Amino acid sequence: MDDPNLAEDEEGSFPSEEAETESETFLIGFVIVNVVGLQHYSGTVSGREMVGLVREPLNPYDPNAIKVQNTQALQVGHIERASAAVLAPLIDARLVTVEAIVPNLPRIKHRYKLPCQVHIFARPESFSRVRAAVSRSPLSLISDGDASFGLSEAAAVKEKRNAKGARSVDEVFKLVGAEEDRKGGRRKKTAMEPPRAFVKTELLAHQKEGLGWLVARERTEELPPFWEQVQGGGVYVNVLTNYQTNARPEPLRGGIFADDMGLGKTLTLLSLIAVNTPGYGDNVGEEEVEEVTYKSGKRAKGKRVASQGKKRRGNDNVSLSVGNEELGVKTTLIVCPLTVFTTWITQLDDHTRSGSFKVYMYYGERTRDVRELQSYDIVLTTYSTLATELDEVDSPIKMIEWYRVILDEAHLIKNVGARQSKAVIALKAKRRWAVTGTPIQNGSFDLFSLMAFLKFEPFSIKSYWQRLVQNSLNQGNNRGLARLQVLMATISLRRIKENSLVGLPPKTLETCYVELLTEERDQYDHMEVEAKTVLRDYISVGSLMHNYSTVLSIILRLRQICDDMALCPSDIKSMLSAFKIGDASNKPELLEKILSVLQDGDDFDCPICISPPVDMVITCCAHLYCRACILKAIKRPNANCPLCRRPLSQSDLFSAPQEPSVLPDNVSSSGKTTSSKVSALMRLLKASRSENSSTKSVVFSQFRKMLLLLEEPLKEAGFRFLRLDGSMTTKKRAEVIEKFQNPGEDAPTVMLASLKASGAGINLTAASRVYLLEPWWNPAVEEQAMDRVHRIGQTEDVKVVRLIVKNSIEERILKLQERKKELAREAFRRKSATDRSQMGAEDIRILMSL
Template sequence: MQLSSALAPLANPGTRARGADYARSGAIVHFDPAPTFVYAVVRGGDDYVVRLDLAGRDVRGSCSCPYFADHLELCKHLWAVVLECDRKNLLQLPDTIRPTSVRFLPSNLGEELPDEWAHDDPEFVVPRGSAASTRGGARDAGWRKALADIASRAQATAEDERPSKGRLLYILDPTTAQRTQTIVITVMTQPLKQNGEWGVMRTANTGSTRESMMDDSDRLILGRLHGAASFPGWGWQVNAVFQLKGVTTRDILPLICGTNRCFVDFADVPATQGEDQSSRHVTWDADTPFHARLHISRDPKGTHYIVGVNLERGESSLPLADISVLRPAEGIALAGTRVIALAQTGALAWALQVRDNGPLRIPVGERDALREALLASGAADDADVPDELRTTVVEVDPVPHLTLRAPQPDARALDAEVRFSYAGGPLQPHARTPLVATATPQVVAKRAVETERRAVDRLYSVGAKRTVDHWERRQRVVVSAADVPRVVRTLIDEGWQVEADGRRYRLAGSIPELAVRSGLDWFELRGDATFGGESVALPRLLEAIQKRSSTVLLGDGSYGLLPEDWVRQFAPLALGKTEDDHVRFTRSQVAILDALLASRPAVSWDEKAAAVRERLRAVTTIAPLDPPATFTGTLRKYQREALGWMRFLRDFDFGGCLADDMGLGKTVVVLALLDARRAERERDGLPQQPSLVVVPRSVLFNWQQEAARFAPKLRVLDFSGAGRAEQHSRIAESDVVLSTYGTLRRDAAALADVEFDYVVLDEAQTIKNANTAAAKAARLLRGRHRLALSGTPVENRIADLWSIFEFLNPGLLSGATAFGRSFANDAESDELRLLGQALRPFILRRTKEQVATELPPKVEQTLVCDLERQQRSLYNELRDHYRRTLLGRASNWQRSKLQVLEALLRLRQAACHPGLVDPKRVDVPSAKLDILVPRLLEAIDEGHKALVFSQFTSFLSLLRDRLDEDGVSYEYLDGKTKDREGRVHHFQTDPDCRLFLISLKAGGVGLNLTAADYVFILDPWWNPAAEAQAVDRTHRIGQTKHVFAYRLIAKDTVEERVLELQARKKELADAIITADNSVVRSLKREDLELLLS
């Protein structure tokens, strides 16, 4: 039977698990087996000696670890050896032994002759289930076991009273102690002869020393030695020589001295058992410590100070010459055969020096060095000195000094060291000596230990942390590099002095005074910041801020610590161009400069700069401007204000962004502006100069329609599509050139050759990414004036704004990198509020709520979509097919009413999306989705809710796919939806759900959706009442907002033709949508030709 099976119930699970880990990891570094015992060394926190012995049913074991010494039970080291024995099939128990009868007995460091245990072991215990306990059978097992236990205990008592067979001796060797700078104890064994004389002393092997040579004190001492001391060798000295270090020395030595068997020399050991040894063994005399005291005097010639040291206790004094072992670290010394205690003061270091080298001789001229050494060692209080070395002790508050050092470049944490200066004296480590030097000779300060402790605690409270450097095996105090500015600023405010890399930190003085001066077409900003008497020009300050540094290097080599509010306030000033001693801003940047300096208490503007600033501030009082007489539309007041604002920008040669809410008529305002420019040139007899309007392809036709409707005098050129090369020569004779972003990318060079009056970008968020080809091409365009139209100029991040404004006013927001550094994306940041204020003259934005009084309750608009090439090709193919099949029947086409209705249905579907006709074409672009989705996203970005209606659920399904790709949440309702009320409630109450897709049949009537204020009708129903019902889902009682309704119509399709019929033959148009056979039967050939044209 293996040992582990028998002993497992006697060891706790944690011990077994850790022991198994030791066995697997190779921690058993020495393994010496014998037939009935095993000797091993297991390496853990130290090297521990383990012994296992097998005696019948009993397993005896010992280990030199502290756990075994304290608990006398199986430890992890013993269990590792048990498993190793099993692995090597050693110390096997007979299978006839029941596992429950096996006992583990601690052997108290074992014996030298394990085969004699059955006869001589005083702790022999009859094991469970022994032969004596089983001879009488089960019925009398109890009383037989009791008798056996009584006999066993009686035998053990008798053996305890046997005469000792020997003893252990402890030799304290002064020579080795001095050489190794430790207390060295050698354990010896000495047998007792029958004639009463002691035998030959031998070096003990404390891992297997006979119990008959030990008493209880020896067992305790050896347990402590194995648990707390180290032994320096193997071979015959294993576990015989121990080095005592540190506090454990004061714990173990009294026990050893208490045995009266500790000697400093082998000759002191008595030869016979009865010989008196009281005068020769080492005694413990350390209850009251001796104090080391320095005696400093001049030599007879007066040229040197003589430093001597005595050990004093009360009235008694002990010369250093009597000390053979001096251990300041442990606070003990050996004087003859006495171990004495030493008060651990700074004077012990002097005592050790004097004991080893004799009295010190120090030249009188080096008295300052001597005085400093006395203070540094903490011995000044324990010294008798001449008058010239005496000092006056004062009590002052220390000044904390923090030194930061980076262990390597780009370190994430800096090492922190705290020292203290008293009355201007040199820096001192924390709480090392009771007295410290000051700046005044012979004046020392009493160390304020509690004040220093609070300072150190304060350092930890503001962010410093303790960490362990396992590589260098030392504890470090560190400050995270990211926390350094805050920590330094906090501590300096509290009176600390802080330095890094040998450079001191200085706090900033008052906020710099700034001055704005005018140049030819620029403005200069000047100012200086002060840090403790050192000044720094504004450009260097901004340079540090741009590098995201919290400090600026000063002229004297110290660091100026930038206040956090300075970083926020001055960072946007980096939009200017730094010169030697000032920052230069362009004329277009004066508004930004004014906004950035508005909150500054002391800024001076020269006369010219102040005049420009005042004119810009007048932007809030710009008067509305009427459109020219040739403009056929009517502008509302907010639109006429936009015209006045555009005139204001033109006067300053500024570009601007009209960012009104969707549906407020930005297109119409721009057409009124361009018509006014045409009229002005015509009135003044100036040659025509074209303006360029770049739009998304999906709205090109709308611009054409709106221009024809509201500004018929404008000569509009469509510069897009395949035939535009032939149109290039007509650009100069046109008033307005309409083009697309795709054309701009492809024809950037050709368009850049033309100097336009206005360059207008519709849906200007298209160029939000400054690195796209469209954005780069837009910046190449030449125009005297520039405008951008966008309801959402900032879609995702503040960088979107830079690209648009680099087109409008190049250089206004400096370079993209400087802009990104200067402004954060946080909508609540001070920088972003400053940016909004600075750009106020250049951005005009009105929401529906702001102009609500000027709007009708419901605004309806038709959006005409121009089919792209693939969709147009499919539609034309389908149209031609039905023209051949229907109109080719000269006389009987009227009888094919089902074919007519099918043709009209298919053509309507093809006008919406090719995928509705042919599922294989779901990836073909749809003009309606291309114009719808951007408007939906714009409405969402502006905080609105929208309804989208279609009579084709398959079309809504395709729209859902597009919205899912863009990550837009929505609600959906068709005839199969069960929880109609839940869907409606979710849309009405959830602010994050901003779209509701609804099929005509399911939601055309009966729903209350007043949370929405935008309605999009994807496919015309040609029934005004039906469309009105859909719009009335939101435009009804309870609606507090103005409603915008958009109807999407595909150009040159059956949708346009039905609108024409609707105006001429309402009954016929209704029939087409309601499938009224009687009306279709009356359809004339020319009507069908119109529908299929």
Template sequence: MKVATTQPFSIVYSLFQHEYLGYLFGSYVVQVNGKGELTLLNQIVSTKNVGEFSKGLDENDVELVKAIEAIQQDTILKKFNPKKLSATDFFLKIYDPQKGDKLLQEAIAGYLENRKAEILQWLKDKDLYVMGVDGNPARTRIQWMPNRAKVYFHFKRNEENTHYYPNIKYDGERLHIRNQNALLVCDEPAWLLVQDKLYHFDRHVDGKKIRPFLTKPQIIIPRSVEDQYYQRFVVPLVASYEVYAEGFEIRYETAELQSILNLTELNSGAGTSLSLFEQSTAGEESLTDDESQVMLELSFRYGNFTFTFDNFAAHANVSLEKNGDSYVFHKVKRDVRVEKAKLLLLKGLGLDMQQGRRKMPKSEAFEWLRTNHFTLKDAGILVRQSAGNGKQYFLGYSSIDISFEEGRDWFDIYANVRFGEFEIPFIKLKNLILARKKEFTLPNGEIALIPEAWLTAYSELFAFAEYDPDSEQLLLRKHHLALIQEFAEDSLAKVIMSRKLEKLRDFTEIDETPLPENFLGTLRPYQKAGYDWINFLNTYRFGGCLADDMGLGKTVTTLAMLQYQKEQGPHRPSLLVMPTSLLYNWQLEARRFTPQLRVLVYTGTYRDKNPAQFDGYDLILTSYGIVRIDIDLLKTYPFHYIILDESQAIKNPSSHITKAVMQLEARHRLILTGTPLENTTMDLWTQMTFVNPGLLGSQSYFRSHFQVPIEKHNDEKRSQKLYALIKPFLLRRHKSQVALDLPSKVESVHYCDMAEEQEKRYEETKSYYRNYILEQIEESGIAKSQIMVLQGLTKLRQLANHPRMIDEEYEGESGKLEEIQAKLEELLAGDHKVLIFSQFIRHLSILRQYLDEKNIRYAYLDGSTADRQAQVELFQEKEEIKIFLISLRAGGLGLNLTAADYVFILDPWWNPAIEAQAIDRAHRIGQQRTVFTYKFITKNSVEEKILDLQRSKQKLFNELITTEESFVKSLTKEDIIDLLA
């Protein structure tokens, strides 16, 4: 039947009985006649058609339709019938009296009960009917009884048995339900329909306790099961309802409340913890492999009676006592308001309990107890542990007080550790904290748990501290200043240090040092600040890393410092170690700015291998290779300063060069680099360990506490901690920050179209590698496919430049080469010089062939170039040499090419920082003109995607400058798919 929406209609709700599912509700629209009466014309309303009748429904009706649909047979079949049995087969199987699935029946019943209780609350103001046997949804109207009924349970005990029956009253009158065709529409809570009147109750009455009495006057409990019945049924009934008893006593007890938080250690291995309780509760953490768990359980004690938390369902707890043949039910009135307040207090303190229990890792539980010790005490919550625990734990308050006091070369560490009444020497905790072991046995045999916060806060202190057995004192080197300041800032320790040392936190506050009289140069303000910083480190015998951007004058700053040291009095000579290619440059710069420094260039096959000769000089210049070869001689000579230029040369801690320079002896140490971190954070460890031994701990400690968390897990806190440790000893300024007197730098991307044949080959290669690489990733995973990814991307990058790079027989054109040639012709017509960088020597060779054919002269530099300085001078000094072809790897360091005002980057490097270094060959101090940079990018190629990745992974480049291989390791599967799209 179809109800017309153009005619009057009304929504009604109907109660009907399902053969298996019990009493359900239906929602219907019924046509209304001209007299306003309901007709027999009706239609089911569901979520599918409720919109058609919206003008006759309110918001509650719409929600009711949804809720009622959720308990219909079709919904039940969808939720509980995964095998897609027909309705008949499903119900016959599940509800079979002998072989039925009792668990599934209970699950369905629980689902229906929850939703029926909600529906009945919404139905109170609606028209509700009993459905007729003919299917008429509005056969008999149900009357909602406005007040709540009350139920009283009666027990009469005699010599043979106990009689039990309820007495239901409504408005003071007894409500008869036996043989009245009464029915329970819902059990939890109970809703009772008697003579078309619907009753609900003033307490959460369970309908199952009333159901038997719809057909029988009472229940008789034989003496043989009396004990069990009283304990399991009568006790909770007495606690929750009004019970009248004959033949046994109910005593009403009152006592002051004592809240107890009980701790029980659980056996994580045996899995027996759950046997203490019916089931694990929501919100409990899963057991860990390396740490046992404890259960915190809230209970309340009233006099001699202790009751566990029961979700405040009853306002009383009942304890059953049997004396001979007599029973006494002690009904203890609970102060539910206070109990709830205690539970809310615990929740506010971070202990969110489910059913009055919370299972958590042992260390977490003890840390919570320690943190909230005084709050719990003030709140009157007693903390105790189960007598059955194998260990007895210390549950009191623990504290630690640390102070650092500056001495001549060290900070003395004073510490006071207390666990309740016991004072423990701090050094006794060292091995436990370093091993991250938490249990410490107190003199009374109790086990104290070292707080997790102590493991975190003081593990670094113990890793860096040194123990003096003579004074039995812990000491910390002064270069761990940042660690000490962090303790002070976090209120973890008291610090006594000089105001002068505190200034190292911000080098701008450092006292100025006058320039040496015989220094012939002029230091710019930021160079002077660096000079002051180095001299400040000198006064405290701290080593430092001057890591300014290339082109900012690290050389002249260092020479000024060396000249100042010479003028302060006689010192032993200083040793300056560098790549061989820079020896000549340092010699020229020293002659220019500090001609009074006596300089020896210690290099060459026929060098005099006699360290005694150094006594006649102020500065010894040598290379890393010579140090490696002559280390047995050099390590015996005590230098005033050891300075490493381009110190990233020692980034690998296991290299022969690194092992050699670590053996050199000097009073002061300084390193110079524009890229202190190239590949991994281990680069920092090696260099900072050279200048300040022990600053970052041992190599294994650094790897586990810094390198792995930072590189593998992107741990921001570890990055900040590492930065804080090295900040006082690393001075890094960018040109954008300090060199405001440099001319501007204009960078632009020049996009190039591929030639037709070039594009064809590119697409064929891309298709091949895309399919092959993705197949490899699916089969072997991304980690084992990195070599193939790198190979494929390299091939595509070469094709984007010129197919001749991988096929010497290729005779077609390259779109990028044509664009480069056009730009070069334009520049050569004017008064310009250009640096041309490529990471591919083969690409430079193709360009050389073009220049040779055009008889255009140029300078050239790659890793095999024997005389680098000659090529630099050729370009810098010869007007007719306008072009300098440079391999990116070979020309990224140590070159001053200010004659150029244009820079071409022929192919994008994975790391834009490397490109920036190349650009800085021209854009540096001494440059008088604006520097224009062109980055040539082939459109619709992997080069465009590299630009996108440079932007999206900018943070990675800023924090961890990578090689090509390490960059490929950082690619996700989505990155690779995008690159090959």
């Protein structure tokens, strides 16, 4: 079976590289081409209108094929073959990105052909190469300074000309933003009570306001944002793209529910489901409510769990149907990661009255009966389950048009090309909710997949998102941020703890700076000096990003020394030689060494699927991928490495060494000096215990070996502790969490937790102290870790301590974190900021003080 996270970008490019390229691109000029084959496709364009270009490298008729889509994602035709033969190689080589627009030429009404302006963007160092390639072709590149350049219909060019009588893109965004300010604030402050026949818990003030906003969004009959009705007629136009239609666009029912983590989004969503449950308002008394009914194909194995012969409110005359027919039920599909699955069940038990909802757990062994699923109020499933059914034509999940789909932890679909992302985007639903406390984790492009899921046109189409928002952000243009802020204001609700009425105890964040011991400092400084030499060599020949995995391994080793030298191999010299591998086709042992280093960390992603690597392999050019991702990538004609473009075959891939089942000899605390960071942590834990012996603490580390290293000093100091890491089953994790939450005198007071096991969906409110042993690249990950403790249900002041080694790479990581935090904050404000969506060459220079 294919890996659930395997990405296959429809345009034949890879997300991480794409972001890097576009962040430095500028308009060279435009060419005029023809769109042909209009008679074969249903998509149409009218007047001056943007269109999307999508590479089809696997097209059986033309390997250079570029299809053309309108703003409804309907195919209009193809770029004529001769023009595609010029543009496709430049696109495939990552030398250019392209945008297209059909000019307003009302007198030309050729049935089979449509003129189109293709605007070409490239990095400055590629300008001469691109111009040369176009000059050798029949196409004419019209650049700034040419007399014909004024004919460009591109928004970027029009904005420079300040054309009179036409609204610029930014003027359109500004008007939409002003309208949202006028009516949006009122909606967000309208409190609503949940139906008491269903929800037994009293909602807090911010939850009632949130419920009012959610219900208003679901019941709206307004035109979607950026649509207007033409005066005096039944014609509707999208003011951004100029697409016109006689059919009234469907309202955008749903959005992004982005309240801060720990503010009780789940209870608010259960209240939303209750409001639209059949029979709500029928004055049903508690005595008429049935016993709670859950059903799971895995557990019940076909046995009927729901009670028989009892009345189901409002369902006497239910009409169940499939496909596009109107559904008589209001079934909600909730998609969440497996770690959050039991949380939803617990929340249902804790906050709703017995029997209020009929729930089915679509996981493991499960029904294939569409009508059975439609008889439930709530169907719970996981992202991985949907991914496995992506290619199944008869999947009941895909056949149903759901009344509502809720994506919990929606940031998990940030890579739009991954199987699980494709699966949820393809779902049919009348209302769609993306729920996440961290909608932006790495950069603004994270939001594109949410737009695709919400079907928010034209932003749900990649080429339009790039053109209208992403390009301006990548180039540090304040207009891009202003546009992003308007989008967030129209479809999202976000409240943070500091501004809410939750009444949570305060959370304080402190940084504890650690001085390394002499031996540690010598080793760190020696390795950093050697590493800088290697990186300067890469920079001098322009191959820094081509050696991305090697760079990551260098940085990772420096970070491990900051924790404990026992995490590093004893032969540091050998490790340094491995950095200088260049083409290591004949040196697989060096590749394995780098791969084993990278396995130690869990905060880097496969460049193809933008997710933590699964079954890691490394290429002969020292780049790291999921096995399934790279195997699929090299099936293409003229296969090469997606990062450095070196030709690749399956024989150029090297497998990761098996992770040892027991702790290695060099990862032990006995008989050696305790590291500076471990000593600092132990002092903090002992000080906390002396203040209050019952205080509980959670210690987070990204390195599982570091958690194991901590066990011996904790035992020696007399601490009772538990460990929670990714090697445990879901059942074992639940048992560990339950033990930790136990308030008894003999209960453990320290939890050693890894990020993979503890990032989302668990409650650790028994603790009031959090220790972060290392800084993570992604600040949202740190926030998630803190909010396992600082959330509704917490009764004590929460203290978070970050342990940072002085004069080290860790201090510089904090600076990079601030860039990402700023973007996440500014997306919901009206100020300027610059988007940095990934760690690029400049970031690496900062980290290494180059």
